[in-house]
Amino acid sequence: MTDLxxxxxxxxxxxxxxxxxxxxxxxxxxxxxxxxxxxxxDIVDEYQMVYEDILNELQNPK
Known part of the structure; x- marks a missing residue:
């Protein structure tokens, strides 16, 4: 797992x-x-969605 x-x-x-x-x-x-x-x-799906959104924002800051 990377730091991000x-x-x-x-x-x-x-x-x-x-x-x-x-x-x-x-x-x-x-x-x-x-x-x-x-x-x-449903809870795992929610976690995955939130995690992927946050990871995307951390990798590609605006």
Whole structure:
């Protein structure tokens, strides 16, 4: 991992909770009455989008 990739990851992880809230992504996809099922796919997609945007900005500052 390059320094820019590490920096992009750190920033993405830091702002991910805010992005999840702003985009109204549920932490859980379902509840069978006994277990809540974690919504990993949508959260990972959100992280990836944020990470790639930040990395792009770090690599190509305006």
């Amino acid at each position: 990739e590490k920096r992009a990851h750190d920033i993405a992880v830091r702002i991910l909770p805010q992005m999840i809230e702003e985009n109204q992504i549920s932490y859980y996809v379902s509840n069978d009455g006994r277990h809540e099922f974690f919504n990993a796919a």
